[in-house]
Amino acid sequence: MSPRFKIGDRVCVRADDHEGHHRTPAYLKGKSGVVVKKFGAWRNPEELAYGKPGLPKQPLYMVKFEMDGVWAGNGTYAKRDTVTADLYEHWLEPDGDRQTGSGT
Amino acid sequence: MTHDDHGDEHHDHDHGHPHDHGPFQPDLKEPSEDWEFLEIALRELLIDKGVITAREVEDKIEEWDGKVPENGAKVVARAWLDPAFKKRLLADGNKAVAELGFEFPGLKLVVIENTSKVHNVIVCTLCSCYPRALLGLPPLWYKSREYRSRTVREPRAVLREFGTDLADSVEVRVVDSTADCRFLVLPRRPDGTDGWNEEHLAKLVTRDSMIGTALALTPQGERSS
Structure with a gap:
């Protein structure tokens, strides 16, 4: 499975609920960020947790979010602070309106 | 304590030992x-x-x-001294630390560098993922709900509680370890350590500086903020 996103792409985390084990933190659901690293493909933990093979493997990305985009002022951070999370591809959608060229 | 310390009434007990044991430390939890x-x-x-x-x-x-933060400190000190090793470490953590005899089977070791512009701090909001092969077992606070929930939301407040007060011009980047990677922070090398050897440098690399809740120690061995 070739990765759908590249470094620098704007992505949005799916806002869906999920029954059972998953590795997408609730505080990032529905939030928009930028792909900053690609970590290859891994077996899907949502299946592995229940003894299933977790195939096909899911590409894994480090996505960076601006703190203010996540918490909208309701936290203790400085303007430029950020948070990253590692997210599997099936939790990400293109955030097409805001493509950027830089992933640093 | 001897039996002579006791009043007569204690001698009526059928199991024949003094009851006034004093303060016992409770046993480990059953x-x-x-x-x-x-x-x-x-x-x-x-x-x-x-x-x-x-x-x-x-x-x-x-x-x-036997897995202790001194393992991670050795990796950091080597990276401070050897630019080619540092480059390999940032490019492929597993491969680089294997040169020093450390292994991360089944997981991807990602080393992230703190600079004058970006300060990384690691948290695992979903559980307690931690680079155990290099840092040993995580401290209790790392696994606490408080650290896990607050670090992503009020990182500056949490860092201040660790004695780490960073200028607003520095980007604090909270790295939430949510999947198959394990993160190790490569802290900044303290000023005033030119000419130091690896063993000497490693003593300035604390566990917290490799999680990102603190900076490396000063050359005098003190905390710096």
Whole structure:
């Protein structure tokens, strides 16, 4: 499975609920960020947790979010602070309106 | 304490020892949770059936107790001294630390560098993922709900509680370890350490500086903020 996103792409985390084990933190659901690293493909933990093979493997990305985009002022951070999370591809959608060229 | 310290009424007790034991330290907590009973039952069954031995269990515990933050400190000091090693470490953590004899089977080790512009701090909001092969078992606070929930939301407040007060011009980047990677922070090398050897430098690399809740120590061995 070739990765759908590249470094620098704007992505949005799916806002869906999920029954059972998953590795997408609730505080990032529905939030928009930028792909900053690609970590290859891994077996899907949502299946592995229940003894299933977790195939096909899911590409894994480090996505960076601006703190203010996540918490909208309701936290203790400085303007430029950020948070990253590692997210599997099936939790990400293109955030097409805001493509950027830089992933640093 | 002798029996002579006791009043006569104590001598009526049928088990014949003094009751005034003084303050005892409570024993370790007895198992009470389902998962604790499950662990004991499973371990005893595996031993009874000859799948593993009690000694192997103890050896594994000792092996994990032997993984200490000094391992990570050695990696950091090497990276400070050897630019080619640092480049390899940032490009492929697993491969680079294998040069020093450390292994991360099944996980991807990602080393992230703190600079004058970006300060990384690691948290695992979903559980307690931690680069155990290099830092040992995580401290209790790392696994606490408070650290896990607050660090992503009020990182500056949490860092200040660790004595780490960074200028607003520095980007604090909270790295939430949500998947198959394990993160190690490469802290900034303290000023005033030119000419130091690896062993000497490693003593400035604290566990917290490799989690990102603190900076490396000063050349005098003090905390810096």
